[in-house]
Amino acid sequence: MKTTTKQKIAFSVLFLCTIIVVLPVVFVLGVIIRNGWKAISWQFLTTMPVNGMRAGGIYPAIIGTLYLVSLSVIFSLPIGVAAAVYLNEYAKDNLLTRLIRLAIVNLAGVSSVVYGLFGLALFVNFMKFGVSILSGGLTLGIMNLPVIITASREALASVPYSFREVSLSLGLSRWQTIRHSVLPFAIPGILTGAILSLARAVGETAPILFTVAAFYLPNLPKSIFDQAMALPYHLYIISTQIPGISSEIRYGTAFVLVGMAFTMNIFAVIIRSRLRNKKKW
Amino acid sequence: MVAMPDIKIKTKKLNIWFGKTQALRDLSLDVYANEILGIIGPANSGKTSYLRQLNRLNELEADFRVSGEVILGSENIQKLKLEILRKTVGMIFALPQVLPVSIYDNVSYGLRMHGMRNKNIIDGIVEESLSASFLWSEVKDRLKEPAVKLSGGQQQRLCISRTLALKPEVILFDEPCSGLDPVSTAKVEESMLKLKENYTIILVTNNTKQAARVSDRTAFFLMGELIEIDKTQRIFTAPNDKRTEEYILGKFG
Numbered sequence: 319m320k321t322t323t324k325q326k327i328a329f330s331v332l333f334l335c336t337i338i339v340v341l342p343v344v345f346v347l348g349v350i351i352r353n354g355w356k357a358i359s360w361q362f363l364t365t366m367p368v369n370g371m372r373a374g375g376i377y378p379a380i381i382g383t384l385y386l387v388s389l390s391v392i393f394s395l396p397i398g399v400a401a402a403v404y405l406n407e408y409a410k411d412n413l414l415t416r417l418i419r420l421a422i423v424n425l426a427g428v429s430s431v432v433y434g435l436f437g438l439a440l441f442v443n444f445m446k447f448g449v450s451i452l453s454g455g456l457t458l459g460i461m462n463l464p465v466i467i468t469a470s471r472e473a474l475a476s477v478p479y480s481f482r483e484v485s486l487s488l489g490l491s492r493w494q495t496i497r498h499s500v501l502p503f504a505i506p507g508i509l510t511g512a513i514l515s516l517a518r519a520v521g522e523t524a525p526i527l528f529t530v531a532a533f534y535l536p537n538l539p540k541s542i543f544d545q546a547m548a549l550p551y552h553l554y555i556i557s558t559q560i561p562g563i564s565s566e567i568r569y570g571t572a573f574v575l576v577g578m579a580f581t582m583n584i585f586a587v588i589i590r591s592r593l594r595n596k597k598k599w
Numbered sequence: 600m601v602a603m604p605d606i607k608i609k610t611k612k613l614n615i616w617f618g619k620t621q622a623l624r625d626l627s628l629d630v631y632a633n634e635i636l637g638i639i640g641p642a643n644s645g646k647t648s649y650l651r652q653l654n655r656l657n658e659l660e661a662d663f664r665v666s667g668e669v670i671l672g673s674e675n676i677q678k679l680k681l682e683i684l685r686k687t688v689g690m691i692f693a694l695p696q697v698l699p700v701s702i703y704d705n706v707s708y709g710l711r712m713h714g715m716r717n718k719n720i721i722d723g724i725v726e727e728s729l730s731a732s733f734l735w736s737e738v739k740d741r742l743k744e745p746a747v748k749l750s751g752g753q754q755q756r757l758c759i760s761r762t763l764a765l766k767p768e769v770i771l772f773d774e775p776c777s778g779l780d781p782v783s784t785a786k787v788e789e790s791m792l793k794l795k796e797n798y799t800i801i802l803v804t805n806n807t808k809q810a811a812r813v814s815d816r817t818a819f820f821l822m823g824e825l826i827e828i829d830k831t832q833r834i835f836t837a838p839n840d841k842r843t844e845e846y847i848l849g850k851f852g
Contacts, residue, residue: 480696487656488709488765489685
């Protein structure tokens with residue numbers, strides 16, 4: 319066979335694989351948008367559900383999800399970044415740090431329902447936060463930690479070693495060096511990781527199942543010690559537990575859920591490219 | 600009798616190890632004030648390890664060990680605070696290591712980090728430092744522009760300014776022109792010759808011709824040992840050791 323023919327075949331196969339990767343995404347989005355867009359209205363987004371959730375809006379579920387993801391990021395971003403800085407900049411390469419690294423990698427692979435049970439045991443029962451936004455947010459935060467730590471460590475490691483060397487050679491302390499010559503240049507990567515983990519937290523059902531999510535609440539939560547409704551759980555309920563709900567409402571809810579995650583991903587891309595342009599090396 | 604020159608750095612029986620490898624063996628060497636001391640030698644001869652010992656950058660390596668003494672002025676460098684030592688002994692790296700911030704911020708970085716707040720003083724020192732490395736006239740109208748936009752030679756002179764801004768006494772050059780074209784090299788060398796009026800300079804170079812051009816004395820290192828040190832002219836015309844001659848003539852290395 320001629321080299322050019324071989325090349326053509328190879329490229330065709332590669333192209334086909336790429337298409338196969340994209341197809342499901344397009345298909346899923348297509349189905350959700352086609353079936354759900356009619357349900358979307360200002361009223362749908364901003365009113366309480368009525369008539370046993372068979373009509374009305376999904377406002378409390380949206381609010382609940384926003385509470386949860388905000389709380390989870392407030393908790394996990396500082397801790398995750400601090401741990402990443404320690405592991406990447408300070409920790410010596412010994413058995414302990416290697417074990418910690420291994421643990422973090424493995425945590426990322428733990429299934430989310432296990433996090434849910436863990437949250438139930440630790441936050442709801444042991445720390446007596448009860449079934450509340452606080453418990454759910456912290457559970458989501460812990461689930462996000464490995465993602466944020468890994469992304470932050472990658473971002474820190476991508477800052478050239480020479481920046482540290484220059485800064486130290488000018489007589490600056492290790493901390494000054496990290497604070498002024500390393501962290502600022504790692505921020506785009508850290509933020510991207512944080513937002514992507516947020517987008518994941520938006521969609522997770524299992525961790526909030528036992529820790530916060532309510533089947534139905536007539537009122538919005540008043541504090542972080544209240545239960546709340548959340549989008550993914552709400553979607554699960556209206557899809558399986560309540561007969562006679564129009565598919566429009568179901569797909570509309572899915573549409574909002576996917577839309578939130580999608581918007582966050584877009585934000586991540588924008589923030590990344592903007593900061594990148596400002597801090598180039 | 601010729602008057603003895605002031606000794607700026609006295610090195611006594613310095614040994615350096617990285618893990619099991621010994622990088623420097625029993626090095627004893629004096630550096631005079633306001634001279635340019637060139638250090639030449641093939642790869643792995645220990646010249647960079649010596650240079651990085653003078654401001655204790657070697658300590659960044661996990662498996663580094665040292666014995667012996669380095670006396671700066673009258674102080675043992677191991678007893679000096681790192682911050683003071685590294686301000687006093689500045690370092691220029693092989694490749695221009697500018698930070699991805701503006702020209703102005705690069706030069707003023709060390710000053711600001713060491714607590715200088717007065718903008719007028721900082722402005723003054725920035726101008727002074729950029730002038731001393733012959734860069735001021737080229738950049739004075741674009742101090743706020745990113746430093747990475749400068750050419751390689753300009754970047755290296757910016758690094759020199761950044762070091763000068765901290766008012767050091769000794770400046771270490773670690774193969775400062777290895778990535779530069781001849782014109783930029785000439786400018787960096789010109790600034791070194793000017794700087795030795797006020798500073799003590801140690802220049803590690805792979806380019807023996809560069810040592811011949813700018814240094815007052817030259818030391819030849821081989822396999823972690825000092826083979827010989829003498830006036831540059833003598834090293835390049837009538838070295839004592841056969842190995843020095845062979846290296847300079849390009850027979851090995």
